[in-house]
Amino acid sequence: MLKQPAEPLDLMFQALADPTRRRMVERLTLGSASVSELAEPFKMSLPAVVQHLQVLEQSGLVKTQKVGRVRTCTIDPGALSLAEKWINDRRIGWERRLDRLGAFLDALPDDGDPGT
Amino acid sequence: MLKQPAEPLDLMFQALADPTRRRMVERLTLGSASVSELAEPFKMSLPAVVQHLQVLEQSGLVKTQKVGRVRTCTIDPGALSLAEKWINDRRIGWERRLDRLGAFLDALPDDGDPGT
DNA sequence: CGGTTGCTTAAGCATAAGATTAAGTAATTT
């Protein structure tokens, strides 16, 4: 495999590809939470939750900061726009293509499709 | 790990998490392609490309059909809307939260101390 | 018919990912 340094989009989509992590993001859209609050809905061990959290942090989706012994996690909603933009660009590219195809079909003589 | 059957969103984001697969999707937004046309820009082996293609198919992003010995691949742009919707829902949830916070702050007296 | 083309199948291998348990550390509480 010999991976080269993963790009931001890789990290984003990879982070979102796991249901546990998506649930964590969903939780954080309701407001910030400590690590143990984040972990509470899951039956997995705390270290496992923290590993998921690290994936989210590396993707930029979540920021954390530690005060005393409590680490507080917040979502960075701007980060999501990166993934959103990629998806949107694909749709735009696709629609442009359909437009061209439509124009092409419009330019054909009438006998092309005897539908109605 | 013992994975349970992956949900559609898992498959979608997982499919998009790989740069090779994203490039394949980008290529397909320009129009359909055979497997070897799809493979052409990459220096990896053909089986490797086909494996990526299978991931894309399982995610629903790409449809293929074989005629003679040629398999033709097309993108299914509707599939992307699933991922798009999830992202958008998060943003909406986040914005609603910000609105509530704003309303709360607006309801405070000017000096910020809810004494009255 | 024989060869080439376009994929398919199968086996194998290295690394990454997701989880666990067991200890460890540092901030609070009592």
Place this chain on the structure above:
DNA sequence: AAATTACTTAATCTTATGCTTAAGCAACCG
């Protein structure tokens, strides 16, 4: 100060992922 809380770190395990090479097979071309 002792106990509890809230993580951290480290080691380990299993399964998944991304890739390779080597054959195989069916369709098409000459």
